[in-house]
Amino acid sequence: MTAKSPDGRRGGRTARSEDRRAEIVEAALAVLAERGYRGTTLGAVADRVGLTQQGLLHYFPTKEALLAAVLDASGQWDLTAAALRGTGWPLEMLASLVEYHATRPALVRTYTVLAADSVTARHPARAFFRRRYRRAREGGANALREEYGQRLAGGLTPERAAPLLAAVLDGLQLQWLLDPESVDMAVAFRDFLRLLDPGAADGTSPARTAGKGE
Template sequence: MAEPDPPRAEQRRTWRSPDRRDEILRAAFALFAERGYRGTSLAAVADRAGLSQPGLLHHFPGKEALLAGVLQMYEKIDAGRLFTGPTATTATETSLDRLAEVIEYNASRPDAVRALAVLAAESVTSDHPARAFFVERYAEFRKGAARALEAEFKRRGQLTSEQAAALTIAVLDGLHLQWLLQPDEIDVPDLFTAFLSLLRQRPIDNN
């Protein structure tokens, strides 16, 4: 089990806010980015948030509840950015231009991208509490990306929009992972633009 972080007075002052639950969730999100869900203890989250462990348990009864709160916070902040929001239903709202916006947005928050990458990787195990969340997230992302591809690619060909959507998401996730490992070597916007250029050279079958 990971040991609690040492006291961080400056960090505690920075994160102090009227909403204690939000403060705890942000501390947990940061630690998940650093250690993953399994490597993060409640004691470490409490310490990072400037609380005792009983104080944290007053807001969240256990680590799974804390993880659920973190994922809900993420969904609230990012709803609609990855074709998964309640308004992402029309061709205009699900255009590929949104992907460019997502990439620019993610470039400004590597810690959030890292936390989601770590949690998504951990969730492939059958007993991980975030598995259902990421299964649904990727399913919705594929549907939205397929709609966006259908809107842009009107021709018929050997690659279906669903296949192209899955490949697009795989490329985006892979680029983000390489960027997290070597931020000075990987330019995600440029490389993703190059991928879209290759994709546009191949017809998409909308059937």
């Protein structure tokens, strides 16, 4: 009889299966980044982890199931979405996340490729990215409101500025992936924050003095 672990699972077999699934998901991230969803095959992913395609099907019966697992794990590689979810993080913390992403080009590439792919008709990740951007806009508006109040220096409300915040975050990642020698996305994002509040540097910011009272 196979011994069970304290939580009732069947010892090493379950642990090995979970490790193997995680390995497959990591390989899928790499293949998706290189080929996009349409160009990715289960056979290519299986080759990365030393399995036959039939062996991989034991863990993920379809390409859609594998993509779902990749998206489920997205909290580990799309930290910006997590940061903007809910009440939103301070903008300074978002700037720190941009710096962190600059150390993880493979993960940023996978996210960028999947997000671009998802705009095509009937793409299985389309609903996921629609939800992701909706939450990013909501969280971004909350973060901007916490920082600048009900009006930014240029007169925009946090809700009007939130799509711009999300666009800058993802747009800088794309430019950086294409030309990392010319684009420092961490510096550029901090420059963007200064545009949102041009008086912050000399203490004359109308958003900080008046916006929060509106």
